[in-house]
Amino acid sequence: MSEEKGNIDKLKSSEAFSFREIINGDIFAREQLMKNLWFILFVVFLTVIYIYNKYQTENVLIEIIETQKEVKESRAYSVSNANELMSLSKESEVIRLVRKNKLDIKELKKPPEKIIVKVKE
Structure with missing residues (x-):
């Protein structure tokens, strides 16, 4: 049971961002965003340079x-x-x-x- 619950949590965390999460700001609390923060900043930097x-x-x-x-x-x-x-x-x-x-x-x-x-x- 605990394995199924863990798999469901992983599935929920890997789903695409919803519009409600973006508006509420919940998108910034996710672990994925924090993992990829440097990459996102790098892409923003490259966009500004472009x-x-x-x-x-x-x-x-x-x-x-x-x-x-x-x-x-x-x-x-x-x-x-x-x-x-x-x-x-x-x-x-x-x-x-x-x-x-x-x-x-x-x-x-x-x-x-x-x-x-x-x-x-």
């Missing part, structure tokens, strides 16, 4: 996207400035700006000459 890792990864991705946008804008700004400088440095544009600002600079009609210096040894 959530933190996901959050950090999302922040890094947002940062990468923002940096890529800045690079595209900077590249476009650089290209537009380079084009503007190229157009300003054209000979016809320089002549136009000189005339517009009424500077006393005149355009050369003949190409510049080389100055050659002979060194005596």
Whole structure:
């Protein structure tokens, strides 16, 4: 008889947790929970680490996207400035700006000459 009673007690303790036990807090008084407390804490710790890792990864991705946008804008700004400088440095544009600002600079009609210096040894 005592063996049957012991088996019934073991069977009851090994049953799944009921909703009433969870609400009452009786679930925390069971031996199984106390045996597995470190494992449960470890799983909770891993879950927290997983959530933190996901959050950090999302922040890094947002940062990468923002940096890529800045690079595209900077590249476009650089290209537009380079084009503007190229157009300003054209000979016809320089002549136009000189005339517009009424500077006393005149355009050369003949190409510049080389100055050659002979060194005596």
